[in-house]
Amino acid sequence: MASIILDKIDFTYSSGTVHEMQALKNINLQIGEGEFIGIIGRTGSGKSTLVQLFNGLLKAGNGHIYVDGEDIYDDDYDMKKLRCKVGLVFQYPDHQLFAATNFEDVCFGPKNQGLGKKEAELRAFEALRNVGFPEELFYQPPFELSGGQKRRVAIAGVLAMKPEVLILDEPTAGLDPAGRDEILGLLSRMRSELGITVILVSHSMEDVAEYVERMIVLDNGEILFDAPPREVFSHHRSLEEIGLAAPEVAYLMEELAKSGMPVKPGAVTVQEAAQEIISAICKIP
Amino acid sequence: MIRDMTLGQYYPVDSVIHKLDPRVKLSATFIYITALFLFRGLAGFALVTAVLFYVIHLSKIPFGYIVKGLKTVVTLLLITVVFNLLFTSTGTEYWHWGPFHLTSTGIINAVLMSVRLGYLVIGTSVMTLTTTPNALTDGLEKSLSCLNRIHVPVHELAMMMSVALRFIPILIEETDRIMKAQTARGADFEKGNIVRRAKNMIPVLVPLFVSAFRRADDLALAMESRCYTGGEGRTKMKPLKYGKNDRKAYLAVIVFFILVIVFRIML
Ligand SMILES: Nc1ncnc2c1ncn2[C@@H]1O[C@H](COP(=O)(O)OP(=O)(O)O)[C@@H](O)[C@H]1O
Ligand SMILES: [Mg+2]
Numbered sequence: 001m002a003s004i005i006l007d008k009i010d011f012t013y014s015s016g017t018v019h020e021m022q023a024l025k026n027i028n029l030q031i032g033e034g035e036f037i038g039i040i041g042r043t044g045s046g047k048s049t050l051v052q053l054f055n056g057l058l059k060a061g062n063g064h065i066y067v068d069g070e071d072i073y074d075d076d077y078d079m080k081k082l083r084c085k086v087g088l089v090f091q092y093p094d095h096q097l098f099a100a101t102n103f104e105d106v107c108f109g110p111k112n113q114g115l116g117k118k119e120a121e122l123r124a125f126e127a128l129r130n131v132g133f134p135e136e137l138f139y140q141p142p143f144e145l146s147g148g149q150k151r152r153v154a155i156a157g158v159l160a161m162k163p164e165v166l167i168l169d170e171p172t173a174g175l176d177p178a179g180r181d182e183i184l185g186l187l188s189r190m191r192s193e194l195g196i197t198v199i200l201v202s203h204s205m206e207d208v209a210e211y212v213e214r215m216i217v218l219d220n221g222e223i224l225f226d227a228p229p230r231e232v233f234s235h236h237r238s239l240e241e242i243g244l245a246a247p248e249v250a251y252l253m254e255e256l257a258k259s260g261m262p263v264k265p266g267a268v269t270v271q272e273a274a275q276e277i278i279s280a281i282c283k284i285p
Numbered sequence: 286m287i288r289d290m291t292l293g294q295y296y297p298v299d300s301v302i303h304k305l306d307p308r309v310k311l312s313a314t315f316i317y318i319t320a321l322f323l324f325r326g327l328a329g330f331a332l333v334t335a336v337l338f339y340v341i342h343l344s345k346i347p348f349g350y351i352v353k354g355l356k357t358v359v360t361l362l363l364i365t366v367v368f369n370l371l372f373t374s375t376g377t378e379y380w381h382w383g384p385f386h387l388t389s390t391g392i393i394n395a396v397l398m399s400v401r402l403g404y405l406v407i408g409t410s411v412m413t414l415t416t417t418p419n420a421l422t423d424g425l426e427k428s429l430s431c432l433n434r435i436h437v438p439v440h441e442l443a444m445m446m447s448v449a450l451r452f453i454p455i456l457i458e459e460t461d462r463i464m465k466a467q468t469a470r471g472a473d474f475e476k477g478n479i480v481r482r483a484k485n486m487i488p489v490l491v492p493l494f495v496s497a498f499r500r501a502d503d504l505a506l507a508m509e510s511r512c513y514t515g516g517e518g519r520t521k522m523k524p525l526k527y528g529k530n531d532r533k534a535y536l537a538v539i540v541f542f543i544l545v546i547v548f549r550i551m552l
Contacts (some may be wrong), residue, residue, distance in 0.1 A: 018297070052465065080471060080473070083468070083469055090462065094496060095466045095496075096466040097492065098487065099488075099491075112472055113471055143495060
């Protein structure tokens with residue numbers, strides 16, 4: 001299993017031109033094995049840039065990244081191996097689906113890893129099954145699928161490479177609430193079944209709050225918070241300032257606590273809040 | 286990756302040159318190029334040089350940035366210089382070996398040609414750096430609208446050009462994203478011989494074409510639903526209008542051109 005350490009990372013786009021744009025400033029992070037992390041921030045805060053650093057698609061201007069204790073910027077570091085270890089699913093599945101059938105598309109990654117046809121197909125089969133892709137669509141062209149199904153194929157395409165860390169850039173963008181819950185539930189299940197580290201990128205707190213154990217909040221290329229969701233939500237004033245909102249229930253619980261009800265204001269999900277309120281009501285003599 | 290490529294792109298600063306009407310800049314560039322092939326003698330050379338540098342100074346674009354644009358024509362420039370130097374046989378001969386000569390005329394020709402080519406590239410890039418692609422097509426459309434009378438679809442051509450120009454950066458960005466997405470799946474675009482490499486591009490080209498067609502479709506639909514029917518009877522939100530500076534610029538261009546001709550005849 002893989003661990004990732006970012007040490008004082010800076011990143012600038014089009015460095016040295018008029019279009020220069022510093023996207024990340026002094027990022028320090030430590031990501032352990034098997035974690036479930038959400039990277040949150042509003043559009044343009046640097047989330048996509050950050051995740052592309054993890055698998056070496058972008059190279060930081062300053063600082064170092066260590067994956068399993070090895071500096072990935074060493075001259076003799078094997079980038080291809082890194083990309084197998086740290087799988088990245090981009091925001092738009094349309095950017096990666098190209099083959100004549102879904103199954104063939106998922107085989108692309110394993111084949112690039114140098115696996116034989118048989119083994120690649122086995123991996124593809126397993127990955128498509130893992131993401132709950134209906135078998136009757138395996139040999140259909142990917143261009144006719146619905147948004148949610150396309151996303152499943154895209155995730156399977158990376159999953160088939162058996163990464164130890166799975167990063168997903170805005171996996172719920174453009175999906176309806178049901179599709180969103182399905183994808184998030186799927187990721188949560190895969191993480192516990194396959195034991196991989198999962199990193200979710202999202203611009204919506206509410207979406208990922210239920211699922212992740214740790215939240216990294218980015219603002220303007222800097223890390224603002226790095227803590228469990230309930231702790232992050234307790235700062236909802238500063239979250240509002242940077243254009244993010246804590247889940248509705250967090251506000252509700254705060255109001256209740258203020259009006260004298262004996263509830264702890266840390267609830268993140270509706271279930272937790274309901275439980276809190278019920279036990280508070282029971283406590284009232 | 287690909288995004289760092291510059292295609293004579295607009296350089297956003299605020300200057301007198303930037304604010305000129307695109308028609309002025311188009312005709313000035315045209316006249317300047319003509320002048321480059323007309324001028325003669327040191328006086329003419331001094332004039333075209335002075336004008337070029339004065340305009341660059343006015344445009345507030347860093348000189349180094351413009352010179353960078355010359356890189357693309359360096360090979361062409363070198364070939365021209367070498368041919369002119371070695372294969373001109375008229376004039377006073379300084380040296381010769383087999384078919385090669387080094388003569389006074391050859392040296393003069395080489396210098397002249399490289400000045401012409403270099404100034405031509407710099408002159409046109411000053412125009413493209415100070416004019417947005419949209420303004421440029423607007424200017425072209427207006428300048429060429431007389432061709433409408435002989436049934437050249439000027440508006441349609443201009444519209445096609447501005448759509449194409451608008452889509453170039455989008456498609457470049459998209460290519461970059463697609464390449465990244467496939468690289469993340471272990472694709473390698475640098476390894477292997479030419480056939481292998483061409484084959485490796487398939488996973489990039491298919492999504493790129495799919496998305497280009499979808500975009501074209503969407504755009505056509507969006508234009509149609511806003512009742513776009515082509516150029517006839519269509520008015521502009523920002524019609525091109527000449528201002529005081531534009532008239533002055535025209536005057537300056539005319540004076541410049543007369544001077545070039547006078548220098549050519551008199552000196
Ligand atoms: N390829 C690029 N070239 C130049 N600037 C970019 C590029 N990609 C992103 N940026 C800029 O970097 C900043 C961070 O972008 P990004 O990481 O995509 O943010 P997010 O994913 O949080 O929306 C933005 O201001 C964006 O405009
Ligand atoms: Mg993004």
